[in-house]
Amino acid sequence: MDVNNLIKTWKDIYSSTNINEDWRYNFFKLIESSSKLAEIDQKNNCIFVTVNATFEKHIINDNFYSFLADSTKRKLGENYKLKIITEQEYEEIKEIEEKQEKIEIEIKSDSLNKRFTFDTFIVSDKNVLLYKAAMAIALSNDSSNLNWNPFFLHGKSGLGKTHILHSIGNEIKKNFPEKRIKYAEAKDFGDIVMRAFESDDINKNIQNIFNEYAKYDCLLIDDVQFIQSRKKTKEVFFNIFNFFINNNKQIVVTSDQDPKELKDFEERFITRFKGGLTVRIYPPDQKTTEEILKLKIRKNEKLDINKFTNESIKWIANNFGENVRFLEGALNRLILYVINSKNDEKINVNFISEVFEDLDIEEKSSFDSIINLVAKKYGINQKDILSKSRKKDIIIARNIAIFLTREILHYSLNDIGRKFNKDHSTIMYAINKIDKNLNENEEFKEVIDDLKLKL
Numbered sequence: 001m002d003v004n005n006l007i008k009t010w011k012d013i014y015s016s017t018n019i020n021e022d023w024r025y026n027f028f029k030l031i032e033s034s035s036k037l038a039e040i041d042q043k044n045n046c047i048f049v050t051v052n053a054t055f056e057k058h059i060i061n062d063n064f065y066s067f068l069a070d071s072t073k074r075k076l077g078e079n080y081k082l083k084i085i086t087e088q089e090y091e092e093i094k095e096i097e098e099k100q101e102k103i104e105i106e107i108k109s110d111s112l113n114k115r116f117t118f119d120t121f122i123v124s125d126k127n128v129l130l131y132k133a134a135m136a137i138a139l140s141n142d143s144s145n146l147n148w149n150p151f152f153l154h155g156k157s158g159l160g161k162t163h164i165l166h167s168i169g170n171e172i173k174k175n176f177p178e179k180r181i182k183y184a185e186a187k188d189f190g191d192i193v194m195r196a197f198e199s200d201d202i203n204k205n206i207q208n209i210f211n212e213y214a215k216y217d218c219l220l221i222d223d224v225q226f227i228q229s230r231k232k233t234k235e236v237f238f239n240i241f242n243f244f245i246n247n248n249k250q251i252v253v254t255s256d257q258d259p260k261e262l263k264d265f266e267e268r269f270i271t272r273f274k275g276g277l278t279v280r281i282y283p284p285d286q287k288t289t290e291e292i293l294k295l296k297i298r299k300n301e302k303l304d305i306n307k308f309t310n311e312s313i314k315w316i317a318n319n320f321g322e323n324v325r326f327l328e329g330a331l332n333r334l335i336l337y338v339i340n341s342k343n344d345e346k347i348n349v350n351f352i353s354e355v356f357e358d359l360d361i362e363e364k365s366s367f368d369s370i371i372n373l374v375a376k377k378y379g380i381n382q383k384d385i386l387s388k389s390r391k392k393d394i395i396i397a398r399n400i401a402i403f404l405t406r407e408i409l410h411y412s413l414n415d416i417g418r419k420f421n422k423d424h425s426t427i428m429y430a431i432n433k434i435d436k437n438l439n440e441n442e443e444f445k446e447v448i449d450d451l452k453l454k455l
């Protein structure tokens with residue numbers, strides 16, 4: 001419900017109370033100056049009215065609560081409850097709800113990214129074995145058949161380890177829908193363990209984590225190097241890892257280094273990591289990079305592969321090919337220029353070199369332009385979007401900015417987290433929230449479409 005409707009509903013409620021004539025003047029004065037309807041919670045049949053100060057809350061609750069509660073029931077239905085609290089209390093309630101929702105999202109979701117599949121991975125000659133092994137693991141119904149457990153994949157950043165990990169998960173899901181798969185970034189796993197150790201009942205919560213993971217048939221752990229210096233996390237991980245191996249459940253692990261170079265993992269980890277199949281992922285060669293680039297161009301509705309000259313493809317592959325993430329970043333920047341170019345303009349080397357004339361400035365401006373646009377739209381400060389403020393309108397604007405950063409710039413969840421100074425699950429929560437709103441609210445969808453057009 002938008003702000004105007006909330007204002008109107010609250011006015012309808014307090015105007016139709018059966019309040020005594022002697023009190024009416026003071027009642028209206030107080031209610032109109034201090035209270036506002038913050039939310040109609042249809043799921044829990046409850047409305048939240050907030051006031052700024054605690055004394056206002058007491059005066060209203062002590063003197064007028066029953067009148068307002070009766071009027072609320074008349075207006076919204078017999079089962080509706082009224083809660084009059086301070087704005088700060090309301091924010092605290094929402095924060096707790098948000099945390100609970102985040103845990104539920106994390107537990108329920110397999111976290112697989114459908115975008116990453118084997119058929120969108122271009123295989124260079126040097127990565128053929130890796131690709132075949134990953135595919136064989138995904139197609140095998142029983143991990144003991146292959147004995148490649150764990151499958152340990154290592155290589156430099158941005159070369160496709162995460163892509164392969166999700167591809168394995170998506171392929172298993174396609175062929176064996178009954179299997180339960182879990183993708184987790186090691187760092188996030190570490191955060192969950194840390195929260196359990198900070199809780200009141202450590203043993204119970206650690207056991208819960210173990211039980212939750214033990215339910216899965218296949219576990220995909222990304223960037224394991226991030227937990228090598230986290231003692232408690234490693235202990236919990238060790239138990240889960242052993243459980244998977246001992247029960248012939250497939251586990252796949254990625255890292256930016258070969259197991260033997262992971263110095264902060266004790267020997268017992270290294271021997272276990274190397275107990276299955278260890279494969280390195282290599283950077284794409286020039287030909288593969290060009291193929292990856294062409295695939296990404298074809299998949300992007302704003303780009304037309306026919307407008308690209310061979311030389312421009314080579315130019316981009318040459319300059320950004322050492323890391324596929326750089327290549328994707330380059331394409332994102334290119335899109336900004338292409339949508340502003342003439343329809344029939346060829347994307348040749350001249351065009352391209354102009355686009356990449358001043359790399360750093362351009363990268364900054366595209367993220368900044370999202371923050372700037374959203375701040376303007378919601379009439380708030382750009383600084384607020386990147387702040388820790390829990391004010392409702394700022395949270396909405398921040399969630400939209402996070403969503404647009406993902407949609408427009410295609411940043412990974414971790415990269416967005418770094419930009420907004422938030423953890424991975426908060427970013428996932430924000431994106432889910434906006435996605436849900438987009439599906440449920442046509443008006444909201446128009447607002448987002450309009451913002452996208454302006455970017």
Ligand SMILES: Nc1ncnc2c1ncn2[C@@H]1O[C@H](COP(=O)(O)OP(=O)(O)OP(=O)(O)O)[C@@H](O)[C@H]1O
Nearest residue numbers: 120121122156157158159160161162163292324325
């Ligand atoms: N061979 C490839 N074919 C198609 N896309 C690729 C290929 N290699 C990488 N990519 C794409 O590059 C991007 C970065 O890849 P990915 O996130 O899998 O890298 P990574 O090795 O896991 O990096 P990091 O260690 O930083 O997590 C992804 O969007 C992925 O789809």
